[in-house]
Amino acid sequence: xxxxxxxISTNSPIQEFGHLIIADTNMKxxxxxxxxxxxxxxxxxxxxxxxxxxxxxxxxxxKSISFLKIIRQVxxxxxxRQIISKKVHKKRYYFKFTLRDNHLYIEWEExxxxxxxxxxxxxxxxxxxxSYPHNWSFLCKAVNKLLHVDRVFILRIQESGYSKVLxxxxxxxxxxxxxxxxxxxxxxxxxxxIYPEEPYWYFPDLYKMNQKFYWSQEEIQxxxxxxxCLPKLHEDYLKKEDVRSVIFFPxxxxxxxxxxxxxxxxxxxxxxxxxxxxxxxxVQNAMNKYENKIKQGLLDFKExxxxxxxxxxxxxxxxxxxxxxxALSMDELKEMTNADGFAIYNxxxxxxxxxxxxxxxxxxxxxxxQKITDKTIFKDSxxxxxxxxxxxxxxxxxxxxxxxxxxxxxxxxxxxxxxxxLKVTQVGxxxxxxxxxxxxxxxxxxxxxxxxxxxxxxxxxxxxxxxxIENLQRIINESIVxxxxxxxxxxxxxxxxxxxxxxxxxSLSHDLKNPLSILKMGLQFLDASCSKLPLEQRxxxxxxxxxxxxxxxxxxxxxxxxxxxxxxxxxxxxIPMSYTIQRIANEATMLHNVPxxxxxxxxxxxxxxxxxxxxxxxxxxxxxxVKYSSAEKTxxxxxxxxxxxxxxxxxIKDNGIGIPKELLPNIFEMFSRASNANQFEGxxxxxxxxxxxxxxxxxxxxxxxxxxxxTEINLYFPLVSDFPLSMLER
Numbered sequence: 001x002x003x004x005x006x007x008i009s010t011n012s013p014i015q016e017f018g019h020l021i022i023a024d025t026n027m028k029x030x031x032x033x034x035x036x037x038x039x040x041x042x043x044x045x046x047x048x049x050x051x052x053x054x055x056x057x058x059x060x061x062x063k064s065i066s067f068l069k070i071i072r073q074v075x076x077x078x079x080x081r082q083i084i085s086k087k088v089h090k091k092r093y094y095f096k097f098t099l100r101d102n103h104l105y106i107e108w109e110e111x112x113x114x115x116x117x118x119x120x121x122x123x124x125x126x127x128x129x130x131s132y133p134h135n136w137s138f139l140c141k142a143v144n145k146l147l148h149v150d151r152v153f154i155l156r157i158q159e160s161g162y163s164k165v166l167x168x169x170x171x172x173x174x175x176x177x178x179x180x181x182x183x184x185x186x187x188x189x190x191x192x193x194i195y196p197e198e199p200y201w202y203f204p205d206l207y208k209m210n211q212k213f214y215w216s217q218e219e220i221q222x223x224x225x226x227x228x229c230l231p232k233l234h235e236d237y238l239k240k241e242d243v244r245s246v247i248f249f250p251x252x253x254x255x256x257x258x259x260x261x262x263x264x265x266x267x268x269x270x271x272x273x274x275x276x277x278x279x280x281x282x283v284q285n286a287m288n289k290y291e292n293k294i295k296q297g298l299l300d301f302k303e304x305x306x307x308x309x310x311x312x313x314x315x316x317x318x319x320x321x322x323x324x325x326x327a328l329s330m331d332e333l334k335e336m337t338n339a340d341g342f343a344i345y346n347x348x349x350x351x352x353x354x355x356x357x358x359x360x361x362x363x364x365x366x367x368x369x370q371k372i373t374d375k376t377i378f379k380d381s382x383x384x385x386x387x388x389x390x391x392x393x394x395x396x397x398x399x400x401x402x403x404x405x406x407x408x409x410x411x412x413x414x415x416x417x418x419x420x421x422l423k424v425t426q427v428g429x430x431x432x433x434x435x436x437x438x439x440x441x442x443x444x445x446x447x448x449x450x451x452x453x454x455x456x457x458x459x460x461x462x463x464x465x466x467x468x469i470e471n472l473q474r475i476i477n478e479s480i481v482x483x484x485x486x487x488x489x490x491x492x493x494x495x496x497x498x499x500x501x502x503x504x505x506x507s508l509s510h511d512l513k514n515p516l517s518i519l520k521m522g523l524q525f526l527d528a529s530c531s532k533l534p535l536e537q538r539x540x541x542x543x544x545x546x547x548x549x550x551x552x553x554x555x556x557x558x559x560x561x562x563x564x565x566x567x568x569x570x571x572x573x574x575i576p577m578s579y580t581i582q583r584i585a586n587e588a589t590m591l592h593n594v595p596x597x598x599x600x601x602x603x604x605x606x607x608x609x610x611x612x613x614x615x616x617x618x619x620x621x622x623x624x625x626v627k628y629s630s631a632e633k634t635x636x637x638x639x640x641x642x643x644x645x646x647x648x649x650x651x652i653k654d655n656g657i658g659i660p661k662e663l664l665p666n667i668f669e670m671f672s673r674a675s676n677a678n679q680f681e682g683x684x685x686x687x688x689x690x691x692x693x694x695x696x697x698x699x700x701x702x703x704x705x706x707x708x709x710x711t712e713i714n715l716y717f718p719l720v721s722d723f724p725l726s727m728l729e730r
Contacts, residue, residue, distance in 0.1 A: 018109035027052040031215035112272040136167030149265040199280040205268035245269040341416035385456035399458025417458035578604040588626040602640025608720040620686040628656035650715040659705035
């Protein structure tokens with residue numbers, strides 16, 4: 001067993017104030033801290049790999065029964081975690097049971113106080129009143145009333161990576177941190193994932209020797225325990241500041257890590273678990289209040305936005321161009337974002353207001369933005385710091401916010417902010433005489449802190465600024481769309497007429513082909529064999545050709561009728577469909593030369609519609625079904641109908657080539673043809689014509705299809721009233 005055990009040295013990530021056991025979900029012990037091991041009579045090689053139901057009775061005697069019951073509940077996830085207070089070896093301890101990543105963490109520490117005095121609770125009650133104003137200084141003071149430490153402060157992690165002390169409560173004579181600002185080195189990205197993992201992190205004595213931790217080969221995470229040690233960088237900084245004890249409470253805003261409430265003491269200080277949990281609750285409540293305050297602030301700001309929207313919309317209506325309306329609103333646009341300058345760039349024209357670059361710099365700036373970003377909204381509070389070297393002269397601004405109107409990158413709105421000189425605390429190893437190089441501290445190095453002026457940066461652009469730009473974007477887009485619509489409306493009727501003419505042209509050229517082909521085939525057949533045919537067959541052929549001639553006449557009349565009554569509804573009558581559909585089916589097999597195509601006709605109900613229009617619909621759809629099934633060994637088409645609540649539903653189903661899934665959304669577009677239909681003759685206008693005629697009838701068409709499996713078309717024709725009984729006889 002010894003060969004399978006690892007030992008962490010005295011700088012292990014386990015603090016000295018508590019005890020820790022880690023087990024897997026089978027209750028096998030995979031890790032144990034030095035102080036927890038001291039409670040056992042067995043050696044480490046007999047503990048690691050043993051099970052909790054064997055080991056716990058050895059150290060907790062009868063109390064292990066209740067512990068094991070809780071452990072089984074936590075492992076089975078009936079409860080996510082449990083905290084209880086038990087008296088063991090004449091002392092009272094807090095025991096915590098937590099399941100994380102399929103490992104059970106059992107932690108215990110001594111209980112310092114039995115309860116929190118009522119007087120202290122009464123002093124805090126004002127914090128929970130909804131009417132009480134939110135204030136960071138009050139929060140720091142309230143937490144310090146509970147903890148009695150040297151200082152409590154709020155550290156805000158800014159978007160730039162810098163962190164700043166917003167508020168503080170410290171006793172007289174204690175060093176103050178208020179308004180102190182730290183560089184991004186002080187709070188690297190990985191710290192932003194560590195601190196939010198728990199409601200608080202507690203370090204009672206940074207100079208106390210840490211305890212060893214033993215674990216088996218299994219992958220476990222000791223840092224899931226609250227006894228996890230402080231990140232080395234922060235530990236070194238606190239020791240440099242002569243801090244001995246610290247508690248961190250993460251501040252979360254909208255589920256994002258916003259900052260820390262930090263409670264420090266210059267001497268070692270143990271704080272009871274109850275007090276730590278109560279402080280955590282107080283901090284969370286304060287953040288909830290702050291979140292509500294932010295939302296209320298956004299509401300107030302939205303009222304200002306609405307007022308400005310009204311003004312801007314009026315200007316957009318009265319001004320000749322969008323750019324003119326924006327130029328009239330330059331002062332308001334600058335003030336709404338707390339900017340020092342505002343500018344417009346529109347196809348080479350420049351309008352400047354307030355602190356802005358020269359025109360030469362401005363053109364350089366536009367060219368630079370066009371190269372470095374495709375974002376509609378771009379922001380950088382450190383623009384001069386990061387990009388200033390790319391310009392021929394020093395820029396008169398430090399922060400930039402830009403909004404590109406349209407995709408052509410020829411119309412921009414830009415906001416500028418002046419430089420704000422910051423004195424930022426740097427941490428790490430100071431190298432060189434000038435002190436401008438830094439690195440993370442190591443065990444054998446001397447840790448340094450120093451102040452450094454940070455230039456070329458501005459006050460960061462916040463969510464409120466971006467919210468305003470997004471609203472502005474919406475208003476401008478709506479105005480552009482509206483103006484485009486006004487331009488289009490003058491030609492819309494002409495386009496509509498052209499579209500109708502196009503439909504009539506395609507309808508004539510497309511739908512006349514079938515009856516003309518049948519007529520042509522009949523004439524050729526009679527010309528070749530008329531003298532040999534019996535009279536009865538000749539009459540049948542003549543009748544077929546007369547039907548084709550009549551169909552041609554009906555289609556032409558229908559097109560003329562539609563062109564004359566574009567703006568009125570088609571007069572609908574009940575049309576029997578059985579004969580028409582079966583005739584179209586026979587003609588389709590002849591036209592596409594698919595004599596082996598079998599038809600399965602169900603109940604073919606009448607339809608409220610217009611005869612010629614219905615003929616065109618079924619002519620196209622049945623023709624397609626036969627044509628695209630012709631490659632099958634046994635082509636099959638099923639046509640049936642159903643009477644539904646408010647419509648007659650026709651279903652046309654084939655076993656043909658089908659339509660690729662990605663092409664279905666565009667199947668009704670003019671000239672749209674599936675990629676797998678290239679071997680079949682066609683123009684891609686049939687379904688488009690069907691859709692237009694269905695729309696004129698107030699009917700609906702739905703197509704479902706699977707490639708190489710076939711297509712199903714559902715047609716829904718509205719019921720005008722009941723059909724005559726004679727039409728419903730089968």
